[in-house]
Amino acid sequence: MxxxxxxxxxxxxxxxxxxxxxxxxxxxxxxxxxxxxxxxxxxxxxxxxxxxxxxxxxxxxxxxxxxxxxxxxxxxxxxxxxxxxxxxxxxxxxxxxxxxxxxxxxxxxxxxxxxxxxxxxxxxxxxxxxxDEAIFIDGTKLEDYSAGLIERSNQLYDELVEKEIIPEIERESPEVLSTKELAKVVGKLEDTVDELTTTIESSKDVSERKQLRSARKMPKQLLKQFKDFVARKQKYEQAMATFGTRNSYSKTDRDATFMRMKDDYMKNGQLKAGYNVQIASEGQYALAYDVFPNPTDTRTFIPFLNTIENHFFTLPKYIVADAGYGSEENYEDVFENRTATPLITYNMYRKEKTKRAQKNTFNTANWKYDEETDSFTCPNNQQLTFRHLSQKTDRNGFSREFKVYECESCTGCPFRSECTKAKEGNHRKLLLNVKWEQQKEKIRTLLSDEKTGEIYGRRKIDVEPVFGFLKANLGFTRLSVRGQERxxxxxxxxxxxxxxxxxxxxxxx
Known part of the structure; x- marks a missing residue:
């Protein structure tokens, strides 16, 4: 049955x-x-x-x-x-x-x-x-895809079939024309152009020849474009095959990858086009997002908080992020302008907690400070006394104030080579950013507290899995559109x- x-x-x-x-x-x-x-x-x-x-x-x-x-x-x-x-x-x-x-x-x-x-x-x-007690902020970079070639080739192919200039070809995917399929389109267009050319040459009617040349104009122009599409597609596929899991390669040594080294002071290394995607999460759910063209998380922090407050929700009590977001400007913004508390480490936070850093006599953080004389004592028992205030403004317009201390004399110091890189004749200087040091002390206190320390400890298991799910499970690893708004x-x-x-x-x- x-x-x-x-x-x-x-x-x-x-x-x-x-x-x-x-x-x-x-x-x-x-x-x-x-x-x-x-x-x-x-x-x-x-x-x-x-x-x-x-x-x-x-x-x-x-x-x-x-x-x-x-x-x-x-x-x-x-x-x-x-x-x-x-x-x-x-x-x-x-x-x-x-x-x-x-x-x-x-x-x-x-x-x-x-x-x-x-x-x-x-x-x-x-x-x-x-x-609703905290949000966890992090970012990732997503590569911009060659959407222009795909969109344009699909559009022209549809136009060719619709106007019956060429017959429809079998396609593996309705989304993208492969290199072989583009080559087939080129072959069909060549046949069409050759057929029209033969007809033009055999015709003796001037009016008919003129009409045929006019009809041949569009297929001839599109033939040139599709040949260019094939060349670009092949070049792109070769490049991607060479990239492998990397984001760049050297043309002279294809196993070598362009990387921004620590001593790359000019910062002119090769980079791929992409966007910096910022999200705020809790419970491994993305609650807010924004997209930025600049690669550094430090510069996206304040604009992203503004986006959250203006378009998503009121900031909760705690804002949690990694050391990539820790800066004087960001701490100042949260402490003074937001009704929230930052649980954000800074670059040297973990290093400062190591025994090696705490025992390093040439680390200025370990130098003895005398509040009465407003001076520091170096490893050679020389005094570095306060001389003047200095203000520095970065390229983004944020100003920092430093207290400048200078050693009375570094002449004949046996520790000079380990203590300073200043030229002979110049004395050791110490620049102290009081506000920055106060901010760091607040952060250390917050992170050493049992409750706030536990909240910060959840960062890795809250926000990072969202990106893992997005890329690995959902399969969303590349952007298919161009322009920040899109x-x-x-x-x-x-x-x-x-x-x-x-x-x-x-x-x-």
Whole structure:
């Protein structure tokens, strides 16, 4: 016996919701987007033209696709035809990949994504998945992909087929034309151009020859472009094969990698194009994000905190980050301008705690200080007395004030070579940034406290797994769009997809 299976029998339309499991991720996506207030969609309303797809529906299908590690507009379009959860979320609508791609980079979508994060965090707090006591900040670099070549080649290919200049070719992927497929397009265009050229040469009618030359113009121009696409694609694939797991290589020694060494004072090493993605997390959920073009985390800290306060939520009591964020400017901002406490180490924090550093007699932190005379005593028992104040302003406009101390005499000092690199005749100087030292002392006190020390200890197991899930589990390792605004949208979809997968898995247990 077999179960009833008749292909030509009429079947009534089925409510696709009953085909989904109770804990299907589609329900999480649906519930999240439905929580976005109606007024958030007002900017999408148009009084003229054809009625647009509802932005709620577009948000749902793109978010759901990203949770399934599908980031291509063409593949999202394909899912709408064969995925039950996508069909249910779209409710019968089938927007094209062009519509999907245009929507997800639309400037107005940024506000919707931020609203998604706000609503998601409210849900976590309400369900007590997070305690709202601290946020953990970290960043990662994501490489910018050669999206221009892919987009342009796909666009021209579609145009060629649509205008019947060449016949459609078999493709392995609807998303990207491979090198072999590009070569096939070149071959088809060469056949078309050769055929037209032969017809032109055999025709004796001047008017007909003129029309044929006009018809040959476009295929001839596109032939040149596709030959260029093939060359660029081959060059890119060769370069990527040479890169392997690295981010650069030397043309003269392909096993060598360009790296920024410690003695690279000019800082002119080879770098790949990319963005610095910053996130704030708690409970291993991404609660806020932003994208910056500058590579250093130190310079992104204050702008990112501003983004969080302006667009996501009020800062909690503790802000936790690693030593890459520890600087006088950042500490000053949190201590004086925010109603929060920084649990952020600084570069020398761990080194200062080692026995070697504490016993190093040439470490100025170990030199005896006399408050009455405002002087330090060096290993040779010479006094370094206060001389004057000095102010230094960095290239970003932040000013630091230093107290300058100078040794009375370094002449004949047996420790001179170990103590200073100053030229002979110049005396040892010590620059003391009082404010910086006070800030560091506050941080050391906070991190040595049992409660705040325990909160800082959670940093590695809270924020770093979010990036691991994003890259390893979701498979999101490269950006497919260009421009900071568009990249922000794509990162919003990707990070929320990580959140939804984690929450769905948690609810299923």
């Amino acid at each position: 077999f179960k009833n299976y008749i292909m030509n029998q009429v079947v009534l339309p089925l409510d696709l919701e009953i085909k989904l499991q109770k804990n299907d991720i589609a329900f999480s996506v649906h519930d999240l987007v439905e929580q976005i207030p109606h007024e958030a969609f007002d900017s999408f309303i148009r009084s003229t033209g054809c009625p647009a797809y509802h932005p709620r529906m577009m948000m749902k299908i793109i978010l759901c696709a990203y949770t399934q590690s599908v980031f291509s507009g063409r593949k999202i379009e394909a899912l709408l035809g064969d995925s039950v959860r996508m069909m249910w979320l779209a409710q019968g609508h089938e927007p094209s990949y062009r519509t999907i791609n245009r929507f997800r980079v639309c400037p107005e979508v940024k506000a919707l994504l931020r609203e998604c994060f706000v609503q998601f965090r409210c849900h976590l707090v309400k369900e007590k998945h997070i305690d 990249v922000q949208n794509e990162m919003g979809f990707a990070l929320m997809a990580v959140n939804l997968r984690k929450l769905t898995a948690r609810n299923a247990t």
